Amino acid sequence: MALLEVKNLTLGFNQPDGTHYNVVKNISFELKKGEILGIVGESGSGKSLTALSILGLLPYPKAYHANYSSIKFDNEELLDRTDMQAIRGKKIGFIFQEPMSSLNPLHRVGYQVAESLMLHQKMTKKQAQKEVVRLFNLTGIKNAAQRYKAYPHELSGGQRQRVMIAMAIANKPDILIADEPTTALDVTVSAQIIKLLQELNTKLGMAIIFISHDLGIIRQIADNVIVMKSGKIVEKGKTEDIFIHPHSAYTIALIS
Ligand SMILES: Nc1ncnc2c1ncn2[C@@H]1O[C@H](COP(=O)(O)OP(=O)(O)OP(=O)(O)O)[C@@H](O)[C@H]1O
Numbered sequence: 001m002a003l004l005e006v007k008n009l010t011l012g013f014n015q016p017d018g019t020h021y022n023v024v025k026n027i028s029f030e031l032k033k034g035e036i037l038g039i040v041g042e043s044g045s046g047k048s049l050t051a052l053s054i055l056g057l058l059p060y061p062k063a064y065h066a067n068y069s070s071i072k073f074d075n076e077e078l079l080d081r082t083d084m085q086a087i088r089g090k091k092i093g094f095i096f097q098e099p100m101s102s103l104n105p106l107h108r109v110g111y112q113v114a115e116s117l118m119l120h121q122k123m124t125k126k127q128a129q130k131e132v133v134r135l136f137n138l139t140g141i142k143n144a145a146q147r148y149k150a151y152p153h154e155l156s157g158g159q160r161q162r163v164m165i166a167m168a169i170a171n172k173p174d175i176l177i178a179d180e181p182t183t184a185l186d187v188t189v190s191a192q193i194i195k196l197l198q199e200l201n202t203k204l205g206m207a208i209i210f211i212s213h214d215l216g217i218i219r220q221i222a223d224n225v226i227v228m229k230s231g232k233i234v235e236k237g238k239t240e241d242i243f244i245h246p247h248s249a250y251t252i253a254l255i256s
Pocket residue numbers: 013023041042043044045046047048049050059097
């Protein structure tokens with residue numbers, strides 16, 4: 001049975017003049033336990049919105065999804081759930097495309113991760129602090145104990161990204177959604193982060209949805225791939241099959 005089952009997902013935006021338009025159009029896919037699923041496609045094809053809708057993070061009510069759409073996690077419907085905070089950050093972790101938009105600029109980074117541990121795992125402040133330092137070490141943040149006290153603006157882009165990853169994996173989620181987790185980073189840091197995600201996948205069996213423009217990275221880490229264009233899935237299947245025998249003209253163009 002699939003861990004996550006997205007069926008006929010259609011979503012879009014209402015406009016001030018009363019009209020609306022769909023940006024994701026009737027897409028279906030699944031994610032199995034321990035699987036790494038890659039999502040590729042041009043800018044604006046709907047990758048981030050698809051990912052955000054899984055956690056109910058679209059800007060409702062400006063955004064909407066069709067009433068025939070379904071997103072099931074562990075066989076439970078997620079769309080229209082009102083208690084998403086029970087899932088968000090606990091069962092499903094999210095690494096956002098822009099770390100600054102999800103880190104609170106006014107709070108120390110260590111505290112922000114600790115807060116999530118205290119909330120979801122009922123850790124004491126002391127236990128949480130200790131665990132955050134462990135997570136910072138795990139994600140390759142140097143001088144983890146000192147970094148705990150840093151504010152987001154005091155960190156480099158790579159360090160902020162690692163804080164985001166630490167936060168996303170803190171509660172050992174069943175699924176980690178990584179939206180362009182390495183796009184803003186240089187090649188070396190990017191390679192280290194990919195390696196870390198692969199380890200989380202093999203060691204903890206964490207299923208990952210990995211969104212990227214970078215076909216090289218997708219080919220390296222994903223078991224299966226979906227290719228999106230203009231809000232639709234134009235191709236999906238096993239990574240190797242798609243890279244060796246792409247069917248759609250768009251995928252062929254993307255690969256070459
Ligand atoms: N808040 C919003 N209001 C209206 N339209 C939006 C909003 N957010 C996104 N869109 C539109 O939805 C489409 C899909 O956006 P999305 O962010 O999912 O693209 P993407 O595939 O993640 O692109 P990128 O690779 O650049 O990150 C885009 O055309 C975008 O303009």
